[in-house]
Every structure is written in structure tokens, then in C-alpha cells.
Amino acid sequence: MEEKSLHVEGAGAEKGSQFRTRGSLSNSSEATTFAQFDLAKLKGRFTFGEGEKLKSKKIIDQLFTKGKSVSQSGFTLVYLSAPLNSFYPAQASFSAPKKNFKHAVDRNRVKRLMREVYRMNKFALYEKLVQRKEQLAIMWVYKGKQLPELELVTKAMLYCLNKI
């Protein structure tokens, strides 16, 4: 309970410092490059928009062949440092296998939980990546066979994120 409320408080405190930078991201895709990414702008915001989702099939194929992985209590984090065609330092995607969850409702539930946790806790990862000046493709896979609680998801995913 306390753990969760921490994030909310943090969000409230940082809210005032939110300001808009006029990124020189003019109009086309060439401008939205990683080099021009401004970390401060994202601080205190917990969005998860179009640019932050990993969608390219090509990169996903590379990810599973070359990528490294960390796992904790059923959650596996597969990641690969690669140049992305994106403004953000990382792109993430979530997956739950049909083998373990027969019904679509359950698969959606797992993915939604993982997405929620990633959204709340990605800022630390972004900071780290900006310092290192690299971009990361991330795939989360849940390999457990039972529906997890939110608390468990948070714990396991934080552990994985810290390992990177």
C-alpha cells in the first residue's frame, strides 16, 4: 500500500516543475531523434504513448535472437541495446503466452498489469540510459501459469529493471 502511494505523492510534488521545452522537432520523422531527447521534460509524467511502444517486427526478431534476459518469479525481461527509430530512450512491449493463459481475458489482464507497472517506474531507467547515451528495446514476457497480483508484478519488475 505504502509503496504504491509513494509514486502518487512523487507525481504531485514534481507537477509544478513541469515545463515545456520547445524541441526543435520540426515536422518529419528525421527530427524526432534520440539525440534531441530532453529528459527533464518527461519528469513527473507517467505517459505511455505511441513512441514508447515497441512495434517493429524486425527489431523484435533481433531481440529474441541476440538479446539478453533477466528473470524474476515468472517475469522475464528480454532487452537489447540497439538504435531505434524513436524519440524516446526505450521502447517496450508486453506478452503473455497463449499456452499458459487459454482465455483472452486473462492474457489481456496480465499485459495490462505489466504495462501499468512499467509506466509508473520507467523514469529511473530513462535517466540511466540518457547517461549512457544508448537506446534499449525491451520485451516483457510473463511465463507463470497463474494470474499475478499487482504487488507481485511491481516487486518482480523493479528487480529486473535494477539489474540492467
Place this chain on the structure above:
RNA sequence: GCUACUUGCUGAUCUAUCGUUCUUCAUUUAUGAAGGAAGGAAAGUCCGGACAACACAGAGCACCGCAUCCCGAUAACAUCGGGACUUUUGUUGAGGAAUCAACAGAACAAGACAGUGCCACAGAAAAUAACCGCUUGUCUUUAAAUUCCCUCGGGUAUUUAGGGGCCGGUAAGGGUGAAAAUGUGAGGUAAAAGCUCACAGCUUUCCGUCGGAAGGCGGAAUUCGGGCAAACCUUGCGGGUUGAAAGUUCACGUAUAUCCGCGCUUAAGCGCUGCUCGGGCUUUCCCGGUAUCGGGAGGGCGGAGGGGUUGAACGUAACAGGUUCUGAGCAAUCAGGAUCGCAGAUAAAUGAUAGAGCAUUUACACCGGUCGCAAAAUCGGGGUGGAAUGACAGGAUCCGGCUUAUAGGCAAGCAGCUUUU
């Protein structure tokens, strides 16, 4: 009032904060504002369509699917509604019983007098029945009685009872089996048999009558050899194939390089499941020879193999559309009016947290004090608080059905128990 079952309907609300997706508008071009955002089954993918691509009219057979019958509904269906036949379950009534009648519900996959095949074990026999048994005739044989002959040993003939062989006749009887050759009674016969008759059953036809029809009721005539077609099959009806990963357009990008086969005119290829028939379309140029052949080039078709892309838009959200009212109809459904615009993602959008409230449960706590026919209780019910739980389940081109899953609530039907009048 409670409980159980069946059927139908329904399928939990609001506020705040953070976040997702689509549309519109604004601008500081990345944010803001406003609005929209899963189901009755979105599921299974079991049927039927719409839609799209592929083509040169057709016909026959194969192949596949459907199937009680009638009338209706529908774009269509293996669907839905109403009825009929048969079977069956429950209740009630009648009756000594078998059973019959009424009401309510459920099931129903054509045809076994076209042909082929199959029916384990048991049993005489499992399908054009003769094993035992019964029995006419005939041959033979044993015993007894009687007649005649006689050498008194026997012989001959007849009758009665029995055994055996042969030609036959018989489905009345035979402990089996899932199933036994219409059933019962009488006549009939050597013995028997629908062989004949009566009653009953079944098949088909005709007449009368009721009904719009399937069909019902009554009468007459006629026939009588099991089951299995969810065995082959026969009959009737229907069927082109592939599915939005269909397909159209644009962008990006490269190389159809190479190899094999076919083939260019009495022949061959193509033709949307296969084969056949028939029609149609296509088959270039050069050289030698000259009706058919040989060589070369060319492009064509099929296959192997290789290269590029892994993007965008359309299809794609206005309809066999929803809600509601009126009318027609027993109903399925149809007609007319009003009104609404109601998901549109593509590694795939609905979530998280907090609070309030709702429903259910409770060997929890407290209250109230007697609501339960009366009384009592550590019982049930009531109120407040606490705790727990909130069903099945998530769009992927779209509709109509079917099937399966489903907490709780509501309604109807039926049954049981109980209370009051």
C-alpha cells in the same frame, strides 16, 4: 410463505487522480479541450449468406452435403413458427387387471416387396429354414395272438405292438437368443399348415365424411417371411474454388541471373474439385528439306532455385442496423410512423489507485426484545457494524442461426411441505 426443477428476461453504479485509443477543433507542432470506446454469448468455428479474387457459353457421370410429412416465415440455411404421424415421460381420471382417455413435455436423420452384404456366442434353425420330433406309403425285421398246411422241427397269411432302411408330407412342440417366420380360438388332416372361418394386427387401394394440406374418423376389398442403410446402395433436392493473411492502390526496393521439362499445325497447350463429351481461344521468325521432318533464334507455360520488401491508404464501420409506438398474424415474422448514429485497434486500445454506494454470504460482534399458530431455545428471521465475494467472459470484414459457459436478480409454469380463511 419456503424448497426443488424447467423455461424466458436481465447481466452492478457514481466521484476523484494517473494512463490508453479513435474522431473533431485549437494552436506554441507537441500538447490542450470536447465527444465516443466490447458481449449475450464478442467464445466454439458447427451451418447459412453478404462481400472479394480467379472465367470460354454448356451437358453427363463421378465426388461431397442434406433428408419423417404438411403449411407458413426468411436474403439464405442443417434455422425459426404452427400443425400431423409414430414412439416415449410425467400428472390426473376410469377400471379387479391388462389397459384406455385427457392434459403437459420430449424425441423423431427418406427407402429393407430394386439389388449386394452382415447378424459373434448360444441354438435344430439367423433367412429361397427339416436336426430332433410327428406322420402317409413302401421294403425289411422282432414278439404275441389267430387261420390254414404239415414229416410236429417248422412254413404261410392276417391282425396288433415295436425297431430299422427308402421315397415323401409336415413349421403344432423343442430349455437358446437382442431377434424365431402375424396372435388367439374353432374347423380341418395320416400328421399338419392363413389351408378355411371368426376376432385382432399389419400393407396397399377404393368409397363416404371432416380439414386449406399432411392427415383423422367410418365402411369395403386386398396382402401377410425378422433386423441392420449413423453397411454398400437406391430415391429426391442442392453444390465452382479460395477466404479480409480475400483483394485494390501507392511508396520503398532488387536481378527473374541460372538450371530442368513441355511445345509451336492429321499435333499440342489452356479452360477455377476430377474424368468424359462438345464448343471456344492461342501457337512467332529464319534456314534446309518439302503435306508428317531436322536445326537455330525468339518469346510462352510449368517446376527448381535466387533477389527485394516486412511500410501506408482503401477494403473498414449506414446497415437483411438499433430503440420505441401503431397495425396484421395463434406464432415465427411482416408493414407503416417517429427517433438514434452506437468500437475501429493492427506486438493489437477499456487499466491502476482511493472513496462512496449496491447485491450475496457469514458457527463474527452488537442491538432489539418476541416477528414465527402457541411456548421455549445455544434455532430461523429483522436492524447496525465488520470481513469476504461479485458470474461466464474481450472485438479483429460484417450479418442470420446453432452449440457450449454463466454468480446473483426478476417473471412464468409445475411439484412438495407448511400457515390462515
Place this chain on the structure above:
RNA sequence: GCCGAUGUAACUCAGUUGGUAGAGUAGCGCAUUCGUAAUGCGUUUAUCUCGGGUUCGAGUCCCACCUUCGGCU
């Protein structure tokens, strides 16, 4: 999204026109051996995924459901 298959003993599989469900391995017992393994002999285990239907009778035929697996850009 579309299409196709699979299910039988603890495990791996057989089971053709419907008629008492079988093999190998494993398990158990006995023999053999000083003892174990190997070997030999004997023996146990089945709701044929589940539910209906056809039939006198279904592992087998028909229908629906569940499970597991595969293919198609």
C-alpha cells in the same frame, strides 16, 4: 483470422468390413548370484478424453464438447 490433426494400462504405441481390448517397457513375486545388474518364469494395472445417439451390442459408425499439437502472411 483461416485450415488440419490428436486423445487407448504408470510410460511408448497396436487394435479394417461393429461381437470378451493387446504388445513392449515399468511395477510386484519367485528362481539364478556371496550380493547387485542382466537373464528366465509367473503376475497386477483400462470410466478406450467426456456427454448424447444409431444398434441386440460401440475403442470402432453419427453428432456435440473438452484436451494437446501442427500449418498458412
